[in-house]
Amino acid sequence: MMPRIGExxxxxxxxxxxxxxxxxxxxCPPPAAPESGSPTVASTSGGQAPSDGVHASASxxxxxxxxxxxxxxxxxxxxxxxxxAVFGQDSAKAMILALEEMEAADWxxxxxxxxxxxxxxxxxxxxxxxxNKLINDDEVVAVVGELASSLSLVGAPICQEEGVPMLSPSSxxxxxxxxxxxxxxxxxxxxxxxxxxxxxxxxxxxxxxxxILYPGxxxxxxxxxxxxxxxxxxxxxxxxxxxxxxKDQQDFSVELDRAKQQEPDVxxxxxxYDDSGQLASQARKRGLDIPIVGGDGWDSPDVxxxxxxxxxxxxxxxxxxxxxxxxxxxxxxxxxEKRWGExxxxxxxxxxxxxxxxxxxxxxxxxxxxxxxVRDALAATSGFxxxxxxxxxxxxxxxTKSAVILELRDGEQTFVDTVQPDVP
Amino acid sequence: xIFWLQQLTNGLSLGAIIALIALGYTMVYGVLxxxxxxxxxxxxxxxxxxxxxxxxAAHYGIPVWFPLIMPVSMAFCAAxxxxxxxxxxxPLRSAPRLxxxxxxxxxxxxxxxxxxxxxxxxxxAFPALLSDHRIEALAERYxxxxxxxxxxxxxSTLLLLVAxxxxxxxxRFGKAMRAVSQDPEAARLMGVDVNRVITGTFALGSxxxxxxxxxxxMKFGAADPLxxxxxxxxxxxxxxxxxxxxxxGAMVGGxxxxxxxxxxxxxxxxxxxxxGSDLVIVGSNYRQALGFLILILVLLLRPSGLFGRHEPEKV
Numbered sequence: 001m002m003p004r005i006g007e008x009x010x011x012x013x014x015x016x017x018x019x020x021x022x023x024x025x026x027x028c029p030p031p032a033a034p035e036s037g038s039p040t041v042a043s044t045s046g047g048q049a050p051s052d053g054v055h056a057s058a059s060x061x062x063x064x065x066x067x068x069x070x071x072x073x074x075x076x077x078x079x080x081x082x083x084x085a086v087f088g089q090d091s092a093k094a095m096i097l098a099l100e101e102m103e104a105a106d107w108x109x110x111x112x113x114x115x116x117x118x119x120x121x122x123x124x125x126x127x128x129x130x131x132n133k134l135i136n137d138d139e140v141v142a143v144v145g146e147l148a149s150s151l152s153l154v155g156a157p158i159c160q161e162e163g164v165p166m167l168s169p170s171s172x173x174x175x176x177x178x179x180x181x182x183x184x185x186x187x188x189x190x191x192x193x194x195x196x197x198x199x200x201x202x203x204x205x206x207x208x209x210x211x212i213l214y215p216g217x218x219x220x221x222x223x224x225x226x227x228x229x230x231x232x233x234x235x236x237x238x239x240x241x242x243x244x245x246x247k248d249q250q251d252f253s254v255e256l257d258r259a260k261q262q263e264p265d266v267x268x269x270x271x272x273y274d275d276s277g278q279l280a281s282q283a284r285k286r287g288l289d290i291p292i293v294g295g296d297g298w299d300s301p302d303v304x305x306x307x308x309x310x311x312x313x314x315x316x317x318x319x320x321x322x323x324x325x326x327x328x329x330x331x332x333x334x335x336x337e338k339r340w341g342e343x344x345x346x347x348x349x350x351x352x353x354x355x356x357x358x359x360x361x362x363x364x365x366x367x368x369x370x371x372x373x374v375r376d377a378l379a380a381t382s383g384f385x386x387x388x389x390x391x392x393x394x395x396x397x398x399x400t401k402s403a404v405i406l407e408l409r410d411g412e413q414t415f416v417d418t419v420q421p422d423v424p
Numbered sequence: 425x426i427f428w429l430q431q432l433t434n435g436l437s438l439g440a441i442i443a444l445i446a447l448g449y450t451m452v453y454g455v456l457x458x459x460x461x462x463x464x465x466x467x468x469x470x471x472x473x474x475x476x477x478x479x480x481a482a483h484y485g486i487p488v489w490f491p492l493i494m495p496v497s498m499a500f501c502a503a504x505x506x507x508x509x510x511x512x513x514x515p516l517r518s519a520p521r522l523x524x525x526x527x528x529x530x531x532x533x534x535x536x537x538x539x540x541x542x543x544x545x546x547x548x549a550f551p552a553l554l555s556d557h558r559i560e561a562l563a564e565r566y567x568x569x570x571x572x573x574x575x576x577x578x579x580s581t582l583l584l585l586v587a588x589x590x591x592x593x594x595x596r597f598g599k600a601m602r603a604v605s606q607d608p609e610a611a612r613l614m615g616v617d618v619n620r621v622i623t624g625t626f627a628l629g630s631x632x633x634x635x636x637x638x639x640x641x642m643k644f645g646a647a648d649p650l651x652x653x654x655x656x657x658x659x660x661x662x663x664x665x666x667x668x669x670x671x672x673g674a675m676v677g678g679x680x681x682x683x684x685x686x687x688x689x690x691x692x693x694x695x696x697x698x699x700g701s702d703l704v705i706v707g708s709n710y711r712q713a714l715g716f717l718i719l720i721l722v723l724l725l726r727p728s729g730l731f732g733r734h735e736p737e738k739v
Contacts, residue, residue, distance in 0.1 A: 082545050122545075216709060246712045248654050250644040253434045254689040255708060261427055274547050278646045285556055286569060306549040306646050 058340065060092040062119040066099050071114030072368045074358065075134035077145035077155065082122030084272050086300050087147050090344065091169065091351035092117055095144065097339045098355045110363030115355075116140060120151060127154040135162050141362060142167065142374050144355055147347055149173030149220040156183045165375040169354030170319075170347055172296065173223045177397045184378050184397045186354045187319055187388070188421065190220070190295075194227025196317045196403035196419035197268060197293050202235040204405070204417060205291050205315075207265035209240045213255050213279070214270050216244025224270035224295050232268075240264050252279050256286045267292045273300035276314075277307030284310040291315060299346045304411040311408045319346040320388040321404045321415045332387045346388075353386035360384070426568050431690040432683065437574040439682020440581040441643065445636040445659035446666065446674040447588060448629035454605045454669035455625045457521065461528040462508060464656015465535035466630050469504060470497040470637030471550065471647040472543065478551040490553040490576065490642070497638050498631040505630025506623050514619070532652075539649030547648040550641035577639050584635060585675055588628070592671060597624060605669070658685075661715045665722045667732025676730065681715055688714045 062080060076095060078088035099115055101107070116138050120126040127146070134140045135158075143159055146152045147170035159166035160180030168176055168183070172190045177183045201207045210232055214221040222244070229239045240262040243255050256279075259267060269279055269292055276298050283292065291313050298316035307314075322333050322343055332352060336344040344352075361377035362368045384391040389401045405416045445467060452460045477496045478488045486492065512531050516524045554573040562568045592598040603611040604621045612618050640655055641647045662681045666673030691707035722729060 081540070085545050243706065243708055245708060248650075249712075250640075250646065250651070250654070251434075251438060254431060254686055254711075257427065257430055257434070258690065258692075258708075274648075277549075278547070278644065281645050285571075287563070287567075302546060306547055308549070 059089055060096065060117070062117050065096055065115040065117060066103065067112035067114050071112040072362055073114045073116060073138050073140045074355075074362070075116050075118065075131075075138060075140035075143040075145075076355075077118045077120050077127065077130050077134070077143065077151075078147060079122030079151070080117075080119035082120075083274055084122050084148060086273065086302060086345075087170075087347045088119070088122070090348040091147055093340050094336065094344060094348035094352040095355045097336055098352050099359075100339075101335065102356070102359055108360055108363045111368050113359055113362070120146065122148065122151070124151055124154045127151055128158060131155055131158045131162075135159075135164050140164065141369055141371055142358055142378075144169060144351070144358060147171060147351070149176055149223065150218055152176045153179070153219055156180070159183065164371055165358075165378055167354055167358050167378065169350040170296070171220075173219050174398075175219070175223070181379075181397070182375055184393060186357055186386070186391055186393075186399050187350045188401045188403055189398055190224045190227045191231075192400070192421045193295055193317050193403055194224050194229075195231040195421070196405065197224075197270075197295065198228050198231035198235055198237070199419055200315065200317070200405045200417060201266045201268065201291075201293055202232065202237050205266055205293075207291070208237050209262070209264045210237055210266050210268055211241040211243075211259040211262055211264035212239060212268045212270075213241075213243050213245065213252070213259060215247075215249075215272075215275065217247045218271070220272075220295075220297065221270045225268070228268050228270065250278065252282045253286065256283050256288060260286065260288050264290060266290055269293070270295045270297065272297040273303050277303040277305065277311060280307040280314055281310035289313070293317075296346055299406075299413075301411075304408060309410075312410065314408045315405055315416065316408075317403045317419070318406050319401070319403070320349045321406060321413075322349075323415045324404075328385060329387055349387045353384075353388050353391060356386065357381055357384055357391065426566050428687075428690070430568055431686050433568075433570060433574070435683035435686030436679065437577055437643070437682075438686060439679035440578050441636050441639045441678075442655065442659050442662050442682050443675045443678025444581050444584060444632055444639070445655055446662040446678045447585070447671060448632045448636075449660055449663040450666070450668055450671060450674040451588075451625055451629045453663070454671075455601055456513070456524075456622060458513065458524050459528065459660070459668075460626075460629070461525070461656075461660075462531035462535060463629070463633050464652030464654075464659070465532050465539075466501050466504060466508075466633040466652070467637035467640065467655060468539060468647070468649060468652035469535065470501045470634030471641040471651065472539070472548070472637075473497045473500045473634070474553070474638045474641060475548060475550060475647060478553065482551075488551055488553060490638075493553055494580075494635055494638050497634040499634075501634030501637070502627040502631040505626040505633075508630075509623060509626040514622075536649055536652070543649055545649065547646040550645050550647050553638070553642050573642065577643065580635070580639070584632060585671075588632070589671060591628070597621070601625060658715055661719045665719055665729055667729025670729065670731045670733075673729055673731030680718065684718060685711050685714055 078091050079085055080088045080092060099113055103112060118130045120130055134143060142165040144167050146155055149171040152168045152171035153176055156166060156176055156179035160182045165182050168185045170187050171185060172187060172193055174189050174191060177185050212225050214225045232239055241259050245255055267290055276294055280292055294316040296318050299318055304311050333344060361374055365373040365377050367373055379393055381393040391399045393399060400421050402418050402420050404418050406413045407416045448463050452458055474493050474497045477493050481488050508531055512527050513524055516527055554576055557572045559570045562570055600616045600621045603616055604618055608618050658681055662677035663674045666677030688707045689711040
């Protein structure tokens with residue numbers, strides 16, 4: 001039968017157009033954050049977040065924060081929606097809090113700051129577009145972001161090319177800062193983190209045989225898996241299996257069965273929080289009751305929400321512990337809880353430190369709109385007392401810091417140990 | 425040996441779910457010659473309906489039980505399928521086929537986006553609708569894990585398949601379906617209500633997607649708004665491999681996809697040494713490529729699929 005074109009041409013065209021329009025509207029711009037029906041608010045002055053009272057699950061949207069008229073513009077790009085949106089949200093919330101505090105206290109004196117926050121939906125393809133806008137339209141002095149190494153690795157060459165200082169608060173992959181002398185990080189690297197996990201597994205858990213499972217399409221996970229392998233071998237252990245899994249995979253039965261065959265003492269799973277709970281529960285179901293160790297990508301209540309009792313006997317390395325007694329940590333935890341109605345995650349802590357270091361650098365130079373001067377001031381950062389430890393930027397533009405190991409016990413993160421960095 | 429037997433079991437239980445989803449593709453194609461790309465997303469809706477139904481059931485003290493929750497999901501998805509057909513596909517019934525195809529992709533994006541908007545992009549825990557008991561005798565003696573839940577999934581898939589075959593073969597509605605599939609124009613002349621048949625087909629296919637969503641969520645323990653893409657794609661390949669439009673073909677295609685993927689993922693083949701280290705082909709890295717490799721091979725050797733009949737293009 002031939003399709004009868006032209007029987008209802010008008011109707012057909014209209015329906016197609018309407019459906020396409022609906023699709024485009026819903027598919028292209030980042031969907032607004034959950035539980036807020038309004039479309040994304042861009043470029044409105046003042047904080048978009050609830051200004052008074054506490055909203056337990058408030059989420060931050062992209063837009064302008066701080067002194068829009070005369071502030072020194074700085075950019076930030078994070079995944080405020082998308083697969084690891086929790087991390088982006090936490091980072092953005094901590095940055096907004098840090099800016100509000102700094103303005104209120106006139107911290108270090110100097111010019112006010114105008115933060116332009118952009119959502120990259122946790123997608124590499126959005127990063128270029130966003131940085132272009134921030135650098136050329138908003139003329140930012142410096143950029144904070146991304147937290148995910150995969151995305152920072154896309155952003156770093158662009159910032160380097162344009163001569164804009166970029167500071168990643170949480171990307172741990174060593175390659176990020178190797179992109180050039182404008183790229184900084186204020187957290188530990190995967191070398192340090194992989195060593196911390198390996199040392200903990202080898203000494204505290206007394207594991208000698210480790211199996212590694214990781215998402216093979218993620219730069220952070222691949223890098224951390226390699227660094228763990230190197231460190232665990234150096235300590236005298238053996239990695240009996242190192243196996244990647246595929247994009248969007250949810251069925252880990254084969255990978256887990258292969259690991260089980262090797263009879264490991266510990267399972268190292270350097271993935272993000274969206275996979276770890278599911279992996280833990282499938283591992284327990286398949287009779288793998290050994291300890292599971294992860295990296296800082298595990299720091300989210302979602303791990304427990306999905307993994308439930310399977311997450312007992314799971315450990316992960318992190319940037320800080322909110323149970324830390326030191327006054328600087330406790331005052332941060334208190335003010336963050338007051339502002340956002342939830343406890344700060346490690347991503348919040350690293351972002352808080354990161355933006356404070358950047359603002360300190362901007363306020364220390366005589367010409368705050370000079371990107372080169374800000375870069376030099378960032379490179380000179382030394383002995384900065386942060387929530388996540390004392391931060392000194394070394395000649396490779398990295399920060400050398402200790403890592404903490406946390407244990408998941410009935411859904412609670414409990415502090416286990418601090419591992420000092422090992423510089424081989 | 426036990427390891428491979430275990431992988432075969434894993435593959436069969438994955439294949440059962442893929443087969444179930446592939447049936448929906450194949451039925452809609454058989455009747456409407458439309459590839460319903462929104463099928464995978466209906467599966468996602470089915471999974472979330474189950475999460476919600478389980479929550480409500482727990483709230484009212486009704487046992488959160490698989491045979492109670494699954495029909496709810498299936499019914500909701502059937503209704504959703506009918507609405508989608510009415511709103512998005514029926515107005516385009518006489519338009520060029522490409523328009524319907526694009527619309528199907530549009531519906532898919534629409535469902536995914538609404539899901540992300542309303543539910544957030546993160547993963548949600550899926551309630552345990554079935555006990556995760558394993559057959560202890562096998563587990564202890566051989567280290568061979570067979571789960572009651574997998575058996576239930578397998579059995580319900582077979583049951584749904586038999587029911588579907590019975591509907592297609594032995595009921596008046598099934599006869600009408602086959603007639604519309606052969607020639608909608610002639611069927612209409614013979615007094616078959618073509619619109620009703622198409623609505624019914626969408627309801628049936630979407631109900632199967634809903635069942636697939638519940639099983640997928642149950643097996644892997646989580647659901648998210650984009651969860652439909654991966655099973656949707658695999659089921660589509662399975663339907664084409666089996667010969668799209670053919671019900672037993674879709675089933676066989678689904679099992680082929682599930683088993684092949686699992687077995688390949690379980691392989692690691694050493695291929696020699698280079699620069700002092702072993703070179704190994706790790707199957708797990710290729711598991712997602714494999715489905716498409718099978719698709720290409722089948723299409724090269726049997727362009728109409730394993731069970732499809734070759735029909736000359738009518739002009």
